[in-house]
Amino acid sequence: MTIPADLKYTKExxxxxxxGDTATFGISDHAQEALGDIVFVxxxxxxxxxxxxxxxxxxxxxxAVSDVxxxxxxxIIEVNESLExxxxxxxxxxxxxxxxxxxxxxxxxxxxLTDDEYTTFLEE
Amino acid sequence: xxxxxxxPLFDAHVALGGKMVPFAGFEMPVQYKIGALKxxxxxxxxxxxxxxxxxxxxxxxxGADALAxxxxxxxxxxxxxxxxQVHYSALLDDAGTFIDDxxxxxxxxxxxxxxxxxxxxxxxxxxxxxxxxSFDVSVADESDDTTLLALQGAAAQAVLQPLVNNDLNxxxxxxxxxxxxxxxxxxxxxxxxxxxxxxxxxxPHAIAVxxxxxxxxxxxxxxxxxxxxxxxxEMGYALxxxxxxxTVTPVEAKLMWITKLxxxxxxxxxxxxxxxxxxxEKRLIALKLTARGIPREHYAVFVDGEKSGExxxxxxxxxxxxxxxxxxxxxxAEASDLSVEIRGKLVAAExxxxxxxRSNVKR
Numbered sequence: 001m002t003i004p005a006d007l008k009y010t011k012e013x014x015x016x017x018x019x020g021d022t023a024t025f026g027i028s029d030h031a032q033e034a035l036g037d038i039v040f041v042x043x044x045x046x047x048x049x050x051x052x053x054x055x056x057x058x059x060x061x062x063x064a065v066s067d068v069x070x071x072x073x074x075x076i077i078e079v080n081e082s083l084e085x086x087x088x089x090x091x092x093x094x095x096x097x098x099x100x101x102x103x104x105x106x107x108x109x110x111x112x113l114t115d116d117e118y119t120t121f122l123e124e
Numbered sequence: 125x126x127x128x129x130x131x132p133l134f135d136a137h138v139a140l141g142g143k144m145v146p147f148a149g150f151e152m153p154v155q156y157k158i159g160a161l162k163x164x165x166x167x168x169x170x171x172x173x174x175x176x177x178x179x180x181x182x183x184x185x186x187g188a189d190a191l192a193x194x195x196x197x198x199x200x201x202x203x204x205x206x207x208x209q210v211h212y213s214a215l216l217d218d219a220g221t222f223i224d225d226x227x228x229x230x231x232x233x234x235x236x237x238x239x240x241x242x243x244x245x246x247x248x249x250x251x252x253x254x255x256x257x258s259f260d261v262s263v264a265d266e267s268d269d270t271t272l273l274a275l276q277g278a279a280a281q282a283v284l285q286p287l288v289n290n291d292l293n294x295x296x297x298x299x300x301x302x303x304x305x306x307x308x309x310x311x312x313x314x315x316x317x318x319x320x321x322x323x324x325x326x327x328p329h330a331i332a333v334x335x336x337x338x339x340x341x342x343x344x345x346x347x348x349x350x351x352x353x354x355x356x357x358e359m360g361y362a363l364x365x366x367x368x369x370x371t372v373t374p375v376e377a378k379l380m381w382i383t384k385l386x387x388x389x390x391x392x393x394x395x396x397x398x399x400x401x402x403x404x405e406k407r408l409i410a411l412k413l414t415a416r417g418i419p420r421e422h423y424a425v426f427v428d429g430e431k432s433g434e435x436x437x438x439x440x441x442x443x444x445x446x447x448x449x450x451x452x453x454x455x456x457a458e459a460s461d462l463s464v465e466i467r468g469k470l471v472a473a474e475x476x477x478x479x480x481x482r483s484n485v486k487r
Contacts, residue, residue, distance in 0.1 A: 036155060036350070037160050037161040037162075039442075040417070040418050040440055042417075058467065062155075062350045062351075062354065062439075062440070063154070063160070063353075065418075065420060
């Protein structure tokens, strides 16, 4: 299981990479492992404003439908359209080509965990 | 909540990285290490997939009245079965609705073998035993003594043959033989739930692990419940609790082909005839999304802006896209412009024929 040190995590198993006033979202290695083979990703519309903790995307595995929650509030500025044709990137490269959306950061965030805190959280 | 049962292969599943989940009162593998999609592909693309389906029940019916009893208890025409032949059938209640769907094996003129759904085992047995009193017949539940494996896919025969004394070429589609597997009496039928050529193998628990390991050593790949459900849904095969249940009759479920109204009396016959004459309350259809999305069980199906019914089984088919079986109002059974409500949005769909992907069974 990979938990990169340069990201922050949520208790809902999303990750966020904050760079200046933008943030990139995805789901953690643990999340993709638990879901199994991802066969569909429903992406949000660019320009949509989302609040922290809002279900902004949906990932569907063979058996399950799961909401994906925003770690940080803001406006969607880009979505990973390649996931429409290749949703398996969420499984094979959850922190890289499996990213889901980028936002310009607004006000508010859910509780964010460091890599160490997330590791501890997973062990509990 | 009673404790979950384990099949004799539980430890083998765990050793193979099987993700164990509760299913019909058993702990069963939903997938193994390679994941459901690769397991599915292995079965569809020429491999031999190995499934532990020991959760399913087996009932032996024997005695002078075995034929008369099963003619009365089941929907299909048992008098048409030859020794060594299997057919798909059902147990109905007086209302004509499903107690279970089953397969019936004719072992001899006075002995038959039924394969039943795990979740329905106890109500099936209660129903059979209640009626058996009026017949010269004995009904024995052998579920606890029998391991049932399915070996499915184009390579199945080559993988199984080394373990069996008989030539498997002699077992045709929906036929079976009483053979020796590893020198132990067993039943092998050319049947399955995947749309691929393959076998179902009934063996005593004592040889379950060794047979499982030998089949894996012969290049079979273990396949979990998730891939099994994908494979059966692509064929449009009914699953109890989804397409069929104690609220629908064979008229709604498109299963009149296993319901022989001209064979004499059977339980549920009058109700089915009435339903057939009056017309069904709903009809089972097959649909395919024409836009992106996955139709899932219980999602609403719309026709002409009106809610018409709901999905009973749906999936993302790697070959056919978003596909589903659904019940709709009878007047919509031939409609071509359909939609499925997915998270509040209507996604366009069209009616299609079954199976959703090509069947490779050897008829």
